[in-house]
Amino acid sequence: MSPVQFQRGLENIRPYVPGKPIEEVQREYGLTHIIKLASNENPLGPSPRAMRALGEEVSRIHLYPDGDSYELRHALARHLNVHPDQVTVGNGADGIIVQTCLAYLDDGDEVIVGKPSFPLYDIYTHVMRAHLISIPLRDYRLDLEGMAAAITPRTKIIFVCNPNNPTGTIVHADEVTTFMARVPDHVLVVFDEAYYEFVDAEDFPDTLTYVREGRQNVLVIRTFSKIYGLAGVRLGYGVAVPEVLAPLLKVKEPFAVNRLAQAAGIAALEDDSFVEGTLAATANGRQFIYRGIQRLGLSCIPSHTNFVLVRVGPRASEVVQRLLTRGIIVRPCDIYDLPDFLRVTIGTPTQNVQFIAALEEVLKELEIRG
Numbered sequence: 001m002s003p004v005q006f007q008r009g010l011e012n013i014r015p016y017v018p019g020k021p022i023e024e025v026q027r028e029y030g031l032t033h034i035i036k037l038a039s040n041e042n043p044l045g046p047s048p049r050a051m052r053a054l055g056e057e058v059s060r061i062h063l064y065p066d067g068d069s070y071e072l073r074h075a076l077a078r079h080l081n082v083h084p085d086q087v088t089v090g091n092g093a094d095g096i097i098v099q100t101c102l103a104y105l106d107d108g109d110e111v112i113v114g115k116p117s118f119p120l121y122d123i124y125t126h127v128m129r130a131h132l133i134s135i136p137l138r139d140y141r142l143d144l145e146g147m148a149a150a151i152t153p154r155t156k157i158i159f160v161c162n163p164n165n166p167t168g169t170i171v172h173a174d175e176v177t178t179f180m181a182r183v184p185d186h187v188l189v190v191f192d193e194a195y196y197e198f199v200d201a202e203d204f205p206d207t208l209t210y211v212r213e214g215r216q217n218v219l220v221i222r223t224f225s226k227i228y229g230l231a232g233v234r235l236g237y238g239v240a241v242p243e244v245l246a247p248l249l250k251v252k253e254p255f256a257v258n259r260l261a262q263a264a265g266i267a268a269l270e271d272d273s274f275v276e277g278t279l280a281a282t283a284n285g286r287q288f289i290y291r292g293i294q295r296l297g298l299s300c301i302p303s304h305t306n307f308v309l310v311r312v313g314p315r316a317s318e319v320v321q322r323l324l325t326r327g328i329i330v331r332p333c334d335i336y337d338l339p340d341f342l343r344v345t346i347g348t349p350t351q352n353v354q355f356i357a358a359l360e361e362v363l364k365e366l367e368i369r370g
């Protein structure tokens with residue numbers, strides 16, 4: 001008897017490796033005090049307004065949620081100045097990425113991504129038995145010219161992760177304009193803007209304009225996980241014209257966004273002071289990390305996000321491992337084919353101090369000098 005054969009596309013998948021959960025590091029190293037700076041979560045905690053809404057919603061969780069997320073979609077539409085029919089919500093931005101791949105990819109289609117970029121694009125491209133076309137970054141930024149040059153009649157989706165994870169770099173408005181002029185109608189451009197709210201560059205592209213203009217091959221994805229501190233309830237959204245969203249709605253799970261996520265999302269959108277506080281803390285923390293890294297003789301890639309890519313050198317994975325034994329979880333970057341780097345999320349002021357101090361100790365122990 002031969003074993004049940006899994007779907008052929010899965011052979012090509014390198015499983016997604018998330019940041020280590022705090023509980024796992026506690027168990028493995030017997031530590032009580034752990035700092036997690038590995039998944040770009042909000043170190044200030046969840047939006048207080050969202051927490052209040054969650055408390056109120058708990059008494060209703062015996063009821064199925066609104067599968068259409070009417071109120072949340074309308075709140076988002078007001079917030080973004082688009083039509084409610086141009087908004088869909090998902091089980092995280094991840095959920096929207098998955099729906100997009102399920103809805104659009106046929107066997108043998110081509111998907112263009114940056115290398116390195118967010119790993120989920122690769123995984124679902126393979127699930128759908130489509131071909132992954134990875135275009136190396138240039139100076140740690142997406143190479144939009146190279147990505148446009150890679151378009152063929154089989155190209156179906158281009159993922160533009162802007163700012164790009166794990167590098168924290170952006171592509172600018174003029175570059176995106178030039179790029180979009182080269183993209184033919186049969187190609188869907190997915191702008192993954194998970195860190196949109198953190199960007200303060202003036203020449204950052206306003207991609208929602210494409211949707212407002214009715215462009216039929218653009219999807220913009222954002223999330224409540226980062227700026228609003230709601231990674232644990234899982235809520236993200238996509239913005240596109242209804243023609244682009246219709247296939248996604250066909251493949252979506254009927255209740256993909258649960259009741260708690262819907263309530264939290266509506267409340268978080270009104271939490272301006274929390275967003276402002278997060279942005280200020282992120283900007284200050286980023287400067288502190290830059291200075292600390294420089295003092296240690298290392299360098300980093302200037303970031304437009306709440307994380308920083310730090311060049312540690314050939315022994316980066318040892319450094320990450322030793323930080324772990326001190327209760328500090330950061331992201332190793334070998335899976336991104338950046339073995340000399342680690343990625344660290346900006347934490348609270350105290351966490352940032354502890355990170356730099358621990359890094360200094362580890363570098364001394366390993367006799368690494370920048």
Ligand SMILES: *Cc1c(COP(=O)(O)O)cnc(C)c1O
Pocket residue numbers: 040091092093094095118161164165192194222223224225231234235236
């Ligand atoms: C964090 C992240 C996501 C996933 O967001 P969720 O809403 O938590 O699923 C998607 N894309 C990028 C680039 C991210 O960094």
